[in-house]
Amino acid sequence: MSDIERKYMEEEGILRILPRSMPGISLLEDAGLGGGKLPKIDRTQKITPAITNQIKQAYSQGYTTPSTIRSQINNILSLTQISRLMKNYGLKSKKIITQPSLVYPRRGKVKGVVFPNKLMEQNYIKDLQSRGKFSQRDKNWITDAVFKSKYYDSKTSLSKIEKVNSFLKNKYNIQTPLKYGDEALRVRTLSKLRNENLKKISDPKYEKKIRGDKQIHLHHMDSKSINTTSKNLGYAPGTKNVGVIKDAEYKITALYNQREKILSTKPSKDREKKLEEINVKGMNVVSDPKVSGFLNFKIVNPLNLKTSDFGIKPGYTIGQGIINKPIKKLSKTDKEIIALNKQAIMDQFKKDGGRVGFKKGGLVKPEDYVEIYPDGTKLYKINSFIRDIARQVS
Numbered sequence: 001m002s003d004i005e006r007k008y009m010e011e012e013g014i015l016r017i018l019p020r021s022m023p024g025i026s027l028l029e030d031a032g033l034g035g036g037k038l039p040k041i042d043r044t045q046k047i048t049p050a051i052t053n054q055i056k057q058a059y060s061q062g063y064t065t066p067s068t069i070r071s072q073i074n075n076i077l078s079l080t081q082i083s084r085l086m087k088n089y090g091l092k093s094k095k096i097i098t099q100p101s102l103v104y105p106r107r108g109k110v111k112g113v114v115f116p117n118k119l120m121e122q123n124y125i126k127d128l129q130s131r132g133k134f135s136q137r138d139k140n141w142i143t144d145a146v147f148k149s150k151y152y153d154s155k156t157s158l159s160k161i162e163k164v165n166s167f168l169k170n171k172y173n174i175q176t177p178l179k180y181g182d183e184a185l186r187v188r189t190l191s192k193l194r195n196e197n198l199k200k201i202s203d204p205k206y207e208k209k210i211r212g213d214k215q216i217h218l219h220h221m222d223s224k225s226i227n228t229t230s231k232n233l234g235y236a237p238g239t240k241n242v243g244v245i246k247d248a249e250y251k252i253t254a255l256y257n258q259r260e261k262i263l264s265t266k267p268s269k270d271r272e273k274k275l276e277e278i279n280v281k282g283m284n285v286v287s288d289p290k291v292s293g294f295l296n297f298k299i300v301n302p303l304n305l306k307t308s309d310f311g312i313k314p315g316y317t318i319g320q321g322i323i324n325k326p327i328k329k330l331s332k333t334d335k336e337i338i339a340l341n342k343q344a345i346m347d348q349f350k351k352d353g354g355r356v357g358f359k360k361g362g363l364v365k366p367e368d369y370v371e372i373y374p375d376g377t378k379l380y381k382i383n384s385f386i387r388d389i390a391r392q393v394s
Contacts, residue, residue, distance in 0.1 A: 047085065051076065055085060064094040099152045100124060100164050110167050124151055128168055132175050157247045202228035202327045210318065210338060216346040217241040221312050222296045223256065228327045230319030230338070232312060235345050236294050244290040251285045252297060259300065272302035286311030318342070 115121035282297035293313030314321030
């Protein structure tokens with residue numbers, strides 16, 4: 001079908017009523033408009049007072065774009081005609097809002113939140129205020145996931161909902177009750193809980209020594225339930241770490257939960273198929289260009305249930321692909337190498353917008369310092385590696 005055919009048929013509403021075209025026959029011929037000649041469109045359709053009233057009535061009912069108004073007047077006018085009439089009547093075309101949406105100025109922070117209607121706004125604020133009556137562990141606490149199911153479409157990220165809720169909390173001074181008493185006690189308690197959990201999989205004191213800054217964050221690339229190693233602890237731009245990376249982590253956690261349920265069932269061809277589907281979905285999540293290299297997904301072999309890692313780029317890790325040990329078992333030499341390489345990684349992120357190893361002055365490549373003998377033995381040239389890293393950061 002040619003572009004001119006499609007344009008005509010979209011304007012006249014023909015595409016909506018036609019069945020699929022048979023091979024070798026144009027869609028216009030299917031509609032009884034064959035011969036390859038397009039009939040002339042009546043651009044002189046008389047604009048009657050009745051049509052004028054229909055357009056204004058449709059606009060007052062919330063149909064505020066040419067396409068939505070056209071559907072309300074049975075497509076008797078083209079989009080161009082309706083656009084001109086709207087301009088003549090002083091009716092501005094407005095974007096249709098279907099869910100709570102953030103308002104951003106051209107520059108700066110969030111300016112506000114708009115709702116499709118007053119009723120949704122009232123119910124949303126009411127739900128947000130109800131959080132002040134319950135702790136986060138209470139069954140009546142309304143989570144961001146519940147807000148998503150009630151007010152948003154399925155594609156909206158939880159981080160965006162968090163931003164909407166955060167803005168509204170500040171605007172309406174909505175207070176969330178503290179779980180642990182006064183604010184100072186709350187901070188101390190949460191910090192203690194986090195350290196206790198971190199001690200099980202890592203070394204909090206060491207992580208504090210190699211932490212990043214406001215721009216570049218020290219980042220756990222794997223699930224917090226998995227032991228932290230020099231292969232899955234690295235650095236990431238702060239904006240990514242609290243944005244797209246966080247969104248991807250929600251997706252990975254959801255896939256892990258789905259897989260646990262699948263693994264609890266008896267072995268079968270259907271189970272193998274579902275496990276393979278989970279693998280593909282997880283690999284797609286961590287391969288997204290926005291987060292590629294920063295996250296790991298544990299792949300499970302559907303046949304023998306053995307796991308393997310996928311997604312992390314060694315150049316983003318503290319071990320750089322040459323040191324592969326649990327954080328708790330790092331030697332003094334390991335830590336010296338990591339300390340020397342830390343600043344080079346962070347500087348490269350700041351220089352190249354998050355891409356390590358690009359442009360001149362890229363990082364020292366660990367693979368250049370590994371010599372493999374015929375029998376498979378690997379010799380790591382640690383002294384040369386340290387020397388060249390020191391040159392990079394000096």
